[in-house]
Amino acid sequence: MKPINVTALALAASASSSAFATQYLTVEQAQQVMFPDATGFRDVSLQLTGEQMKQVEKLAGLPARSVAWRVFAAYKGDAQLGYVVLDDVIGKFELISYAVAVNPDASIKQIEILTYRESHGFEIKSPAWRKQFVGKTAAAGLSIGDGIASISGATLSCTHVTDGVRRIAAIAQVALKK
Amino acid sequence: MKKNILAQAVALALMASPLAASASEAELLKRLDKLAAEVEQLKAELAATKKKTDTVEKRQDALAAAPVAPAAVVAASAGTAPAVTAPVSTAAAASPATMLGPNTVLSSYGEVNYTRPRHDSSKSQADVARAVIGITHRFDEKTKMVAEFEWEHAVTSASDKGETEVEQLYVEREFNNGLRAKGGLFLIPAGLLNTNHEPTAYYGVYRNFVETAIIPSTWREAGLGLSQTLDNGITWDTGLTTGFDLSKWDATTTDGRTSPLGSIHQEGQMAKSHDLSVFGALNWRGVPGLLLGGSVFTGKIGQKTPDFAAQDARLTLWDLHARYTPGKWDLSAVYARGTISNTEALNQTFAGNPTPVPSSFYGWYTQAAYQLWKNSDYTLTPFLRYERFNTANSYAAMPAGLAVATGPNEGVWTVGTNFNVGEGVVLKADYQKFKVDTARDRFNLGLGYAF
Numbered sequence: 001m002k003p004i005n006v007t008a009l010a011l012a013a014s015a016s017s018s019a020f021a022t023q024y025l026t027v028e029q030a031q032q033v034m035f036p037d038a039t040g041f042r043d044v045s046l047q048l049t050g051e052q053m054k055q056v057e058k059l060a061g062l063p064a065r066s067v068a069w070r071v072f073a074a075y076k077g078d079a080q081l082g083y084v085v086l087d088d089v090i091g092k093f094e095l096i097s098y099a100v101a102v103n104p105d106a107s108i109k110q111i112e113i114l115t116y117r118e119s120h121g122f123e124i125k126s127p128a129w130r131k132q133f134v135g136k137t138a139a140a141g142l143s144i145g146d147g148i149a150s151i152s153g154a155t156l157s158c159t160h161v162t163d164g165v166r167r168i169a170a171i172a173q174v175a176l177k178k
Numbered sequence: 179m180k181k182n183i184l185a186q187a188v189a190l191a192l193m194a195s196p197l198a199a200s201a202s203e204a205e206l207l208k209r210l211d212k213l214a215a216e217v218e219q220l221k222a223e224l225a226a227t228k229k230k231t232d233t234v235e236k237r238q239d240a241l242a243a244a245p246v247a248p249a250a251v252v253a254a255s256a257g258t259a260p261a262v263t264a265p266v267s268t269a270a271a272a273s274p275a276t277m278l279g280p281n282t283v284l285s286s287y288g289e290v291n292y293t294r295p296r297h298d299s300s301k302s303q304a305d306v307a308r309a310v311i312g313i314t315h316r317f318d319e320k321t322k323m324v325a326e327f328e329w330e331h332a333v334t335s336a337s338d339k340g341e342t343e344v345e346q347l348y349v350e351r352e353f354n355n356g357l358r359a360k361g362g363l364f365l366i367p368a369g370l371l372n373t374n375h376e377p378t379a380y381y382g383v384y385r386n387f388v389e390t391a392i393i394p395s396t397w398r399e400a401g402l403g404l405s406q407t408l409d410n411g412i413t414w415d416t417g418l419t420t421g422f423d424l425s426k427w428d429a430t431t432t433d434g435r436t437s438p439l440g441s442i443h444q445e446g447q448m449a450k451s452h453d454l455s456v457f458g459a460l461n462w463r464g465v466p467g468l469l470l471g472g473s474v475f476t477g478k479i480g481q482k483t484p485d486f487a488a489q490d491a492r493l494t495l496w497d498l499h500a501r502y503t504p505g506k507w508d509l510s511a512v513y514a515r516g517t518i519s520n521t522e523a524l525n526q527t528f529a530g531n532p533t534p535v536p537s538s539f540y541g542w543y544t545q546a547a548y549q550l551w552k553n554s555d556y557t558l559t560p561f562l563r564y565e566r567f568n569t570a571n572s573y574a575a576m577p578a579g580l581a582v583a584t585g586p587n588e589g590v591w592t593v594g595t596n597f598n599v600g601e602g603v604v605l606k607a608d609y610q611k612f613k614v615d616t617a618r619d620r621f622n623l624g625l626g627y628a629f
Contacts, residue, residue, distance in 0.1 A: 023319075093283045093285060093314050094283070094314075094316070117316070117319075117322075119324065119350065120373065120374075122356075122407035122413065123407060123411050123413065123463040125407075125409065126409055126410065126411045126463070126464065127409065128411055128464055128465060128466055129411075129463075129466050132466050145503075145505055145506055145549060146505070148466070149466035149467025149468075149503055149504065150466075150467065150503055151463055151466070151467075151469075152370070152463065152469035152501045152503065153370075153373065153374050153469070155379070156601065159601065
């Protein structure tokens with residue numbers, strides 16, 4: 001099983017990036033930033049079963065929202081380093097695209113904001129805000145006011161991204177954990 | 179997946195063909211024709227299935243709270259079929275481009291308030307204080323328009339007290355380096371409340387006094403603005419806009435005492451623009467939960483009005499603000515101060531009237547709120563605020579005998595609670611106690627929403 005199809009990915013990512021002025025990272029760039037040691041990424045997108053969705057809802061305290069999730073597994077040679085999960089949430093009015101790197105043990109490795117279009121709250125991109133998620137699992141510390149501090153003036157964006165990351169942490173726990 | 183089925187069908191058919199090695203050429207041709215027909219049939223079936231899945235996906239998307247990559251459903255088989263990784267990746271990676279959501283978003287906020295003065299219940303009052311409709315339209319990835327239309331106090335007509343206004347109307351363009359430029363009528367980034375003025379965003383039924391009497395929220399000006407957010411958490415704003423019109427000052431009423439700038443603002447209404455103003459704001463959010471910032475706005479306000487006694491009057495308003503939200507706490511403080519220069523001659527023409535133009539006015543508040551209780555989507559957040567403000571802190575020197583006493587340093591305690599239902603609805607109750615003008619002590623109830 002060949003884990004690499006980076007060329008195709010790169011082509012795909014750059015094809016979409018030209019359309020984005022407010023895109024800070026392409027999917028491919030996010031993968032490289034979050035797993036700099038990886039030699040390849042393989043699409044392992046998920047389709048949750050009904051039972052898994054129920055477990056996700058229980059863990060995250062949120063609706064699982066979707067059956068299908070875009071997931072890439074990061075590999076260094078044959079060793080799996082973790083996953084990159086892609087998601088979008090509505091901030092206040094506009095869509096925020098972000099990527100979550102998950103460790104094989106389902107804890108959060110890193111988050112990256114791919115696009116942000118709201119008029120306020122660009123600080124959500126800042127390393128200081130994103131660092132709050134590192135190392136946490138769906139079990140604790142992934143809620144606004146409980147582990148994650150909000151950004152004044154961008155409460156909705158922060159809340160929705162935080163909820164999204166918690167949901168992904170739960171999905172990782174249920175469907176990706178080794 | 180469907181491509182796979184097709185490929186497998188073809189492969190199977192081809193693998194079967196060696197068995198027919200001894201068959202005649204005619205038979206082979208016949209078999210090929212049959213195969214071709216089967217392929218055609220498979221194609222048709224595939225198209226039908228695709229159509230069906232598309233419909234299902236569309237329905238699923240509509241059901242989902244936020245848009246989700248439709249392509250990802252197809253991607254589910256990728257794990258077991260590495261051969262299709264490439265096309266699936268294309269779909270998955272490119273999907274954000276198809277997921278921008280609707281280009282035009284409708285938003286709204288509103289508040290209905292009830293007030294009962296403690297010492298004179300005959301002045302109890304209920305008011306549809308604000309009803310606002312907002313439209314945001316995205317022309318493309320870099321360009322959008324933001325508009326807010328507001329009714330205050332329910333009814334607007336010649337014989338009613340309401341107002342209808344355009345609260346914001348601007349176009350914003352983002353450049354590749356993250357620089358954002360906007361033009362039109364937009365909010366001045368002063369204090370904490372002005373750019374976050376929805377009822378769900380602040381504590382108490384009424385907006386605080388400092389950010390209504392000193393900073394005249396909802397404060398907007400027409401002009402051009404530039405801003406940028408840096409990776410270290412700093413956001414800077416600057417711009418060139420319309421300013422105030424001092425010739426609107428009415429020394430005979432108390433409007434100027436209630437809010438000096440609120441009584442001479444122009445709000446983009448055929449605004450006198452001989453003298454433009456400039457502003458700058460700096461906000462730092464480098465530590466999660468913490469905001470430290472300040473702003474300055476300055477400009478001449480005589481506007482070259484004919485026969486006006488204060489052509490050189492200049493307004494400068496500045497503020498410092500901080501907000502810290504560790505855990506369940508929400509702590510904030512604002513200090514704002516305004517000065518108006520060169521008002522001596524004008525104030526002399528107002529001699530005998532109760533409200534000359536102040537040379538300085540200021541206010542500050544501190545506020546603490548704590549999320550006491552949360553159950554599913556209900557949250558109860560009591561708060562306490564103390565503010566101190568003086569809308570007529572000083573006057574330019576007047577000839578002996580003509581001087582008017584400066585305004586009092588009013589102090590107001592507000593204690594109450596916000597009760598949120600989800601993130602869009604808030605019920606509020608509070609009590610306000612005035613240090614100087616005790617006749618204003620009052621109980622307030624409010625209902626607000628924002629989306």
